[in-house]
Amino acid sequence: MKKLVVLTGAGISAESGINTFRDADGLWEGHDVMQVASPQGFYANPKLVLDFYNQRRKQLLEVEPNKAHQNLALLENHFHVEIITQNVDDLHERAKSSNVIHLHGELLKARSTRDRNLVYNWEKDIFLGDLAEDNTQLRPHIVWFGEEVPMLDRAIEITEKADVLVIIGTSMQVYPAASLINFVQQNTPIYFIDPKPSVNKNAFNNLTIIEDVASFGTDRLLEYLL
Structure with missing residues (x-):
């Protein structure tokens, strides 16, 4: 898989x-x-x-998980999905995603x-x-500003082994999380979903930009991947 x-x-x-x-x-x-x-x-x-x-x-x-969270959970039927999130909410877990790493901590802890x-x-x-x-x-x-990101090394390990990388709803401006894209293997397919994409379509090989909000963007992602 x-x-x-x-x-x-x-x-x-x-x-x-x-x-x-x-x-x-x-x-x-x-x-x-x-x-x-x-x-x-x-x-x-x-x-x-x-x-x-x-x-x-x-x-x-x-609040409740939205369709984007649910679409990512559905992808577990077809892929081994690992989610690395900058978010401190538990909406991925509530949508039934199995493997979630929180880089910046968790609000319900x-x-x-x-x-x-x-x-x-x-x-x-x-x-x-x-x-x-x-x-x-x-x-x-x-994880507050100035504190180390304990899960970063684990996130790098996961990203290095990606067969497909998907980026959703992040400007890729917050470091060190933004650096993760640099750890994928060359020519790994990358899908970038954002209504106002901050990356150039020529920035990476095999980059597909889906210019939409997360819910509709992940609908299109499912069409691409499945």
């Missing part, structure tokens, strides 16, 4: 009603990104950061501020005073 690797970003979840954190002016829900998505921001004002992610978590629990391996499933709010087993404050299980 051929190995299909899918890189997904905020664009695939936008159709479910999840806000892409960053606004046009660069602010995240009215906050400077370093206030709410960096270790320095957390230590300066932990309550603000916890409140920010509590609101994101509540929103996530109110919390972890120790000291030990990144001490992680808990967490669907409710996190408050100041909520402690992990090591007696440190719980924080969102999110």
